[in-house]
Amino acid sequence: xxxxxxxxxxxxxxxxxxxxxxxxxxxxxxxxxxxxxxxxxxxxxxxxxxxxxxxxxxxxxxxxxxxxxxxxxxxxxxxxxxxxxxxxxxxxxxxxxxxxxxxx
Numbered sequence: 001x002x003x004x005x006x007x008x009x010x011x012x013x014x015x016x017x018x019x020x021x022x023x024x025x026x027x028x029x030x031x032x033x034x035x036x037x038x039x040x041x042x043x044x045x046x047x048x049x050x051x052x053x054x055x056x057x058x059x060x061x062x063x064x065x066x067x068x069x070x071x072x073x074x075x076x077x078x079x080x081x082x083x084x085x086x087x088x089x090x091x092x093x094x095x096x097x098x099x100x101x102x103x104x
Contacts, residue, residue, distance in 0.1 A: 054090040066094045
């Protein structure tokens with residue numbers, strides 16, 4: 001009887017899934033790739049802070065940027081969905097640095 005050899009990637013993915021950490025790992029990947037998703041100018045004033053269900057929560061520097069990013073929401077969602085390693089995100093909620101206000 002022969003045994004199949006598993007790659008390290010397969011083993012880690014199975015372990016993350018069995019430990020219930022697959023979603024957290026995908027959210028971490030989103031954080032890692034934020035600058036390449038939105039560019040350096042936007043990443044300097046915003047950062048992903050949470051994924052709740054299929055909603056990405058983004059902390060934004062100030063209300064002006066929050067408005068600007070809400071106008072770019074579709075573009076950001078399209079960029080995220082074009083990357084298979086990232087979690088499925090259907091909406092974005094923008095919050096101020098101190099957690100006040102939101103825009104979807």
